[in-house]
Amino acid sequence: MHLGDISRFSIAALAVLAALSPDPATAAGPRIASMNVCTDQLLITLADPEQILGLSRYARERFESFAADDARRFPTLSGGAEDILVLRPDIVVASLFDKRSTRELLQEKGLHLVEFAVPRNLDEVKAQMREMGEVVGHPDRASAEITRLDDAIARARQAVAAKHYRVLPLSRRGWVTGSDSLLGSLLAETGLFNAAGDLGITFGGFASLEAIVNLKPDLIVVSEAGDRAEDDGRAFLLHPALERFYPPSRRIIIPDRLTVCGGVMLADALDVLVSELKRVEQ
Template identity: 65%
Template sequence: MSAWRGLVVVASLAAGLPWAAHAAPLPRIASINVCTDQLLMTLADPEQILGLSPYARDEARSFLASQAASFPKLSGEAEDVLMLKPDIIVMGRFTKRATRELLQQQGQRVVTFDAARTLDEVKAQIRKMGDLVGNPDRADAANARIDAAVARARKAASDKPFRVLPLERRGWVSGSDSLINSLLNTVGLVNAAGALGIKYGGFATLEAVVALQPDYLLISEDSDFAEDEGRAFVLHPALEKVYPASKRIAIAEKLTVCGGPMLADALDRLTDELSRVER
């Protein structure tokens, strides 16, 4: 009889009956990078999030700035993170070396995320965070949203490979080895920065931008107010004459500054803008 009971217990464990096994608790996580902040808020349960970086509430950089207000604001240094006793600390590759080393010396599990430069890298990082927080299904759903947004943007850009120049404050241009470049190429557009010889990113003169003659400018603000000299570059009369609103595609910086689920919103914004601008 005892042997029979043993067989029943073994069979029950194999079948995964509720009383036979209990799921491990989900990890408690602290983030000290604005990009890992947003991955964490999208994919983790709220109770898993112990704190976020100093920039999590910055509306210009964080797509989820309002949501971030619900969580403790960290300094980005090691000391206040250690007080939280997290299971995992997530950060960017360029977090201060001294901070990363101190956390590791204290026995903390530190996971770093690189700056994504392609959509494939973005989707891989979403999967990585989804696995880390114990919610891979949410990561799959986020990547599916990006794929669907890519399909919509490709359809909107299907006329011809328009040349688009990503232009920011003071003439900063995102080059051919950037996330913006990947977004444009993925949907069938061409980053005109290649003709300027800019690979990662760099400044272009007003004369070079005008002479380049791209089909469109990609900017982060559609406001006509120049609050400083940096913004005044994009609103220079010479540029506004050649590139009025009908030749400018506006996508907020907070949608593209990080690689994450918000890229689906960036791509949908691109789709809307391609439907609006002059062909």
């Protein structure tokens, strides 16, 4: 089959999908397509299933999305404008990090585009949850999820109270996450002190192994456990010096999929943090 044939086949398949989608006049709310893995997760949580026409191509990636299993119920999009135009959604939700030319083309074609920035603190996260609740027509669901997040924050604060831990969020190749970031805000909300500031890092930056060891934080925060290095980036975290000073009993493990995006998964991230603190204190 030639490339042109494949393209025509894909367009035809999408046309059938669009034809089978709920009629805007009878759907419970606006019909929505998502271009980004973060907007995917907000949409899955807050919208009715019949409102979701398609999700980003990364929606089913377990490493990136806490909603990867639920995402399998919905079509995935290519990331380009063509398949979105065929679906004729009422609204397209996207991140400001998505390809600008694609976003501009969709707007030129008359589609209603709602763009979300990357939140750096929990107040911005809550504002985006409210915004998506309004977009999908279910503000009550957004309010309920914000309440769940506030409850998780309260539990985490109670678990952290009076401990005064200095923690260092550390990932591949020595990347340190600073306080001016979503993960940094999450830690600060609980009362943990992010030691990245002592390295002069605000949003994020690389630190040497020597600097990390000399910093002497009480705990490091990593995204995964295990003793295997698939590549050099992962090998940094398994360096003998780090393993000596920061064995599993001094590592807080919070999976990336719970902190990469701002949304309902942050309540789960906070509950994981509480469980991890209990584990390292045993």
